[in-house]
Amino acid sequence: xxxxxxxxxxxxxxxxxxxxxxxxxxxxxxxxxxxxxxxxxxxxxxxxxxxxxxxxxxxxxxxxxxxxxxxxxxxxxxxxxxxxxxxxxxxxxxxxxxxxxxxxxxxxxxxxxxxxxxxxxxxxxxxxxxxxxxxxxxxxxxxxxxxxxxxxxxxxxx
Amino acid sequence: xxxxxxxxxxxxxxxxxxxxxxxxxxxxxxxxxxxxxxxxxxxxxxxxxxxxxxxxxxxxxxxxxxxxxxxxxxxxxxxxxxxxxxxxxxxxxxxxxxxxxxxxxxxxxxxxxxxxxxxxxxxxxxxxxxxxxxxxxxxxxxxxxxxxxxxxxxxxxxxxxxxxxxxxxxxxxxxxxxxxxxxxxxxxxxxxxxxxxxxxxxxxxxxxxxxxxxxxxxxxxxxxxxxxxxxxxxxxxxxxxxxxxxxxxxxxxxxxxxxxxxxxxxxxxxxxxxxxxxxxxxxxxxxxxxxxxxxxxxxxxxxxxxxxxxxxxxxxxxxxxxxxxxxxxxxxxxxxxxxxxxxxxxxxxxxxxxxxxxxxxxxxxxxxxxxxxxxxxxxxxxxxxxxxxxxxxxxxxxxxxxxxxxxxxxxxxxxxxxxxxxxxxxxxxxxxxxxxxxxxxxxxxx
Numbered sequence: 001x002x003x004x005x006x007x008x009x010x011x012x013x014x015x016x017x018x019x020x021x022x023x024x025x026x027x028x029x030x031x032x033x034x035x036x037x038x039x040x041x042x043x044x045x046x047x048x049x050x051x052x053x054x055x056x057x058x059x060x061x062x063x064x065x066x067x068x069x070x071x072x073x074x075x076x077x078x079x080x081x082x083x084x085x086x087x088x089x090x091x092x093x094x095x096x097x098x099x100x101x102x103x104x105x106x107x108x109x110x111x112x113x114x115x116x117x118x119x120x121x122x123x124x125x126x127x128x129x130x131x132x133x134x135x136x137x138x139x140x141x142x143x144x145x146x147x148x149x150x151x152x153x154x155x156x157x158x
Numbered sequence: 159x160x161x162x163x164x165x166x167x168x169x170x171x172x173x174x175x176x177x178x179x180x181x182x183x184x185x186x187x188x189x190x191x192x193x194x195x196x197x198x199x200x201x202x203x204x205x206x207x208x209x210x211x212x213x214x215x216x217x218x219x220x221x222x223x224x225x226x227x228x229x230x231x232x233x234x235x236x237x238x239x240x241x242x243x244x245x246x247x248x249x250x251x252x253x254x255x256x257x258x259x260x261x262x263x264x265x266x267x268x269x270x271x272x273x274x275x276x277x278x279x280x281x282x283x284x285x286x287x288x289x290x291x292x293x294x295x296x297x298x299x300x301x302x303x304x305x306x307x308x309x310x311x312x313x314x315x316x317x318x319x320x321x322x323x324x325x326x327x328x329x330x331x332x333x334x335x336x337x338x339x340x341x342x343x344x345x346x347x348x349x350x351x352x353x354x355x356x357x358x359x360x361x362x363x364x365x366x367x368x369x370x371x372x373x374x375x376x377x378x379x380x381x382x383x384x385x386x387x388x389x390x391x392x393x394x395x396x397x398x399x400x401x402x403x404x405x406x407x408x409x410x411x412x413x414x415x416x417x418x419x420x421x422x423x424x425x426x427x428x429x430x431x432x433x434x435x436x437x438x439x440x441x442x443x444x445x446x447x448x449x450x451x452x453x454x455x456x457x458x459x460x461x462x463x464x465x466x467x468x469x470x471x472x473x474x475x476x477x478x479x480x481x482x483x484x485x486x487x488x489x490x491x492x493x494x495x496x497x498x499x500x501x502x503x504x505x506x507x508x509x510x511x512x513x514x515x516x517x518x519x520x521x522x523x524x525x526x527x528x529x530x531x532x533x534x535x536x537x538x539x540x541x542x543x544x545x546x547x548x549x550x551x552x553x554x555x556x557x558x559x560x561x562x563x564x565x566x567x568x569x570x571x572x573x574x575x576x577x578x579x580x581x582x583x584x585x586x587x588x589x590x591x592x593x594x595x596x597x598x599x600x601x602x603x604x
Contacts, residue, residue, distance in 0.1 A: 038529060040354065049515060050351060051522065052523055053523060053527050059389065059390065059393060063531070064531060066388070067382055070384075074378075074535070075381070075538035151357060152358075152528060153528055153534050153537055
């Protein structure tokens, strides 16, 4: 039975897999139709006909991850590392009967490479579905508080 | 210690026939001189008229380092001003865009101005009577930029009061903007969203040069485009259609021969484009319903002519690049000698199927975003160059690829697509527009 704690544990584990760069285990958290979305507008509704920073399916996420390890990926020499600091997830929906599980989690994200360190603040929204006994990601949405500011490279996942 | 100021000979000496001195990228004095001379002497992109649809609409922008505001007046005309109140210098508009109603009102002391910039009212007006106020510049309202041209809804400005006229400056290069606009069945583009913004810690000219650098994609983007092709080949299974994403990434890995035959066209004043015969944008899937609407609007022959012109990147000197085939404009906004803000705009083709807009937005986030893996490849190269150029062992950047002695400047020509001639063309224009308002411009000094 999926409980609120199951959702909370899932959100923590997902961030931990990113911080420890267990990329394959992280990809395995996604439903085959799952998406990773970083909107470019406040309370954006449409990922297709409105601009986004990222709107990626599994194929594109795999490309991104394989690229990180590429012999000729010069923007990863030296490599980036990241750190997620999460507030306790807020459970938006936990309805096993309807199959709806949603959480919203406030975060501070740090990405570092060489001597540079960049910090980002925002909210991660998880839209999850039950597959077997566990949960999979249908949509992970990252809303940055300053989505409209110009950033330098963001090479890993928030 | 001023080395280049008021010294057009020294500036001219930075640009050899096929080499440029590293100071053009790393010297803060050169950057300041670009802001004082090159940008004011050139025609700079400000914005798009669709952002000023209604009376009272305004946008803010920078022309070089100068903050400006463009507005739509009640009579439908477009005006451009320096963005400061004539009283104490407070910016009268602080947002990227908005509607100011019938007038601009300074938030500090409530001086107000009509949307054509003229002074409307000052509180306690009596206090200015007999003070000589009417003889001051403030009495004229907002300081207006006179040289503004709206070409097919693209707003350009030249800050210098004198200089090269718009038509002479751009000449035939305007054909790329024409082609982009003509791709709308209604001959109309619309800005519907904010641009993707990406901060680069490098000199603005590195980005401009890279637009016609056809010998880097298969090398620098092997990491991104090469990986995309590899992953797709492995994962495609029995899918019949190549996803739009792979169609957009894939052509970056085209071999040298592809770029050689596709060609580069150069124009006078530093403009030029890649993809003359064909380009990386040539083989995208047709979008259902689009050709039909184009044929209905233009007729069979003209519609195919418009869609058959698939240019790659067009550089409008000094600092924008236009992609007609995917309706994108990239604005390389200089912030400091080693800092450039890139704003990448997408235009919607009015009257075309949504799928074209979807594809343009996708291209923009794949290639031009701070989250773009192609962007990561490029920025890494620019940052390394910005650092590497500080070394003293060799102070020259080599632009000699396919150089022919006696190469003419300020001409129109179509050449091998792997030539660095467009970069040489840009630097010829750079020296010209840097020094044309100095006492002894470079052409005269030669």
